[in-house]
Amino acid sequence: MSTIEQPAAVALAALHPPRRYLFGPGPTMVHPRVYEALSKPIVGHLDPYFIEVMHDVQELLKAPYGVSQGATLVISGTGSAGMEAAVANFIDAGAKFAVFANGYFSDRLTEMAKRNGAIVVRFEKSWGETYSDDEARDFIQREKPNVVGFVHAETSTGALQPGRAICEAAHEAGALVIGDCVTSLGGLPVEFDETGIDVAYSCTQKGVSCPPGLSPMAMSQRAMEFLRARKTAPRSWYLDLKLIHDYSTVSHRYHHTAPISMFYALREALMVMAEEGLENRWERHRRCSKAFAKGIEALGLRMHVPERHRIPTLNTVCVPAGVEEGKVRKRLLDGPGIEIAGGFGPLAGKVFRIGVMGPLATEDNVQFFLSEFKKALSAEGYSV
Numbered sequence: 001m002s003t004i005e006q007p008a009a010v011a012l013a014a015l016h017p018p019r020r021y022l023f024g025p026g027p028t029m030v031h032p033r034v035y036e037a038l039s040k041p042i043v044g045h046l047d048p049y050f051i052e053v054m055h056d057v058q059e060l061l062k063a064p065y066g067v068s069q070g071a072t073l074v075i076s077g078t079g080s081a082g083m084e085a086a087v088a089n090f091i092d093a094g095a096k097f098a099v100f101a102n103g104y105f106s107d108r109l110t111e112m113a114k115r116n117g118a119i120v121v122r123f124e125k126s127w128g129e130t131y132s133d134d135e136a137r138d139f140i141q142r143e144k145p146n147v148v149g150f151v152h153a154e155t156s157t158g159a160l161q162p163g164r165a166i167c168e169a170a171h172e173a174g175a176l177v178i179g180d181c182v183t184s185l186g187g188l189p190v191e192f193d194e195t196g197i198d199v200a201y202s203c204t205q206k207g208v209s210c211p212p213g214l215s216p217m218a219m220s221q222r223a224m225e226f227l228r229a230r231k232t233a234p235r236s237w238y239l240d241l242k243l244i245h246d247y248s249t250v251s252h253r254y255h256h257t258a259p260i261s262m263f264y265a266l267r268e269a270l271m272v273m274a275e276e277g278l279e280n281r282w283e284r285h286r287r288c289s290k291a292f293a294k295g296i297e298a299l300g301l302r303m304h305v306p307e308r309h310r311i312p313t314l315n316t317v318c319v320p321a322g323v324e325e326g327k328v329r330k331r332l333l334d335g336p337g338i339e340i341a342g343g344f345g346p347l348a349g350k351v352f353r354i355g356v357m358g359p360l361a362t363e364d365n366v367q368f369f370l371s372e373f374k375k376a377l378s379a380e381g382y383s384v
């Protein structure tokens with residue numbers, strides 16, 4: 001008889017994650033109360049207590065999303081699962097999908113829609129640019145799509161795309177609008193109803209200050225009607241929003257085993273948000289974003305996106321000539337334990353992506369970051 005031996009390292013080493021300052025685009029710092037919530041005893045996914053938790057989460061999501069008419073629900077999966085759910089339920093094979101393509105995440109939306117058999121038309125702009133109201137309207141009037149997609153806060157570029165003109169034109173053309181709100185929810189107003197978005201998805205690990213694992217979504221009445229009127233089931237069973245909506249808000253019949261602890265975490269994070277007050281929270285992020293940009297300019301560096309188009313939660317800073325961005329990042333991680341990200345796609349090597357979100361969004365933390373950033377840049381040959 002053979003025995004399987006445990007490798008010594010697995011048997012002996014306790015989990016010992018390093019302490020990091022997560023100044024990247026996500027995951028971001030987790031609020032201490034959220035860590036506590038994660039350690040509470042779990043109950044069953046059909047337990048009346050869990051149904052209550054799920055209900056609380058849906059209610060608590062309404063204010064940060066700016067939803068009063070529509071529905072909120074939570075997908076078990078990261079932000080990309082929310083994206084996939086939006087695509088799978090609202091963009092059928094043969095449907096025409098018009099996407100505002102100015103960054104990495106609109107490319108991901110494109111890829112998912114293509115895999116679903118949609119006809120995708122793209123309005124390309126270089127990474128970091130945004131669309132004016134007229135450009136948005138012209139594109140939609142010309143293409144007459146079934147569904148329109150845009151990324152509200154494009155984490156790959158740091159640019160914020162307002163959605164109102166997009167939604168107005170889309171609705172005039174009889175189209176639904178999918179809005180990626182992954183980096184906006186919890187850090188800046190989404191204004192779902194006011195903007196006119198039909199389907200929005202987000203995640204827990206960016207503006208919401210939880211670990212990754214869930215995707216909070218919002219759907220307008222128009223979107224709910226579209227779901228009700230569907231004659232065929234979407235190709236994805238797991239991400240079937242009708243089934244998930246039924247499990248989470250109507251019959252509470254088993255669909256999948258919801259990740260209980262993550263729902264506790266999200267509920268706590270949303271409570272922390274509500275206690276601070278949304279206006280206060282948004283103002284805190286705006287203030288920190290201004291202080292951040294001011295500090296960056298004082299170092300003689302440039303922001304990639306013009307001030308009026310910037311996302312307050314995620315900053316893209318141009319890498320100065322002669323400096324290798326990867327080395328600066330390594331120095332920050334090895335020294336003070338600060339994580340930031342680099343650019344990718346057309347912005348690879350050209351920008352640093354620095355998140356100032358959730359518990360990290362304080363003036364003291366911004367100053368702490370700037371002084372460590374300055375040291376790392378100087379060590380890599382940049383003279384301030």
Ligand SMILES: *Cc1c(COP(=O)(O)O)cnc(C)c1O
Nearest residue numbers: 078079080105153155182183203
């Ligand atoms: C992070 C991100 C996603 C994907 O979310 P995951 O949680 O990584 O799956 C989608 N869209 C945007 C804008 C993002 O920043």
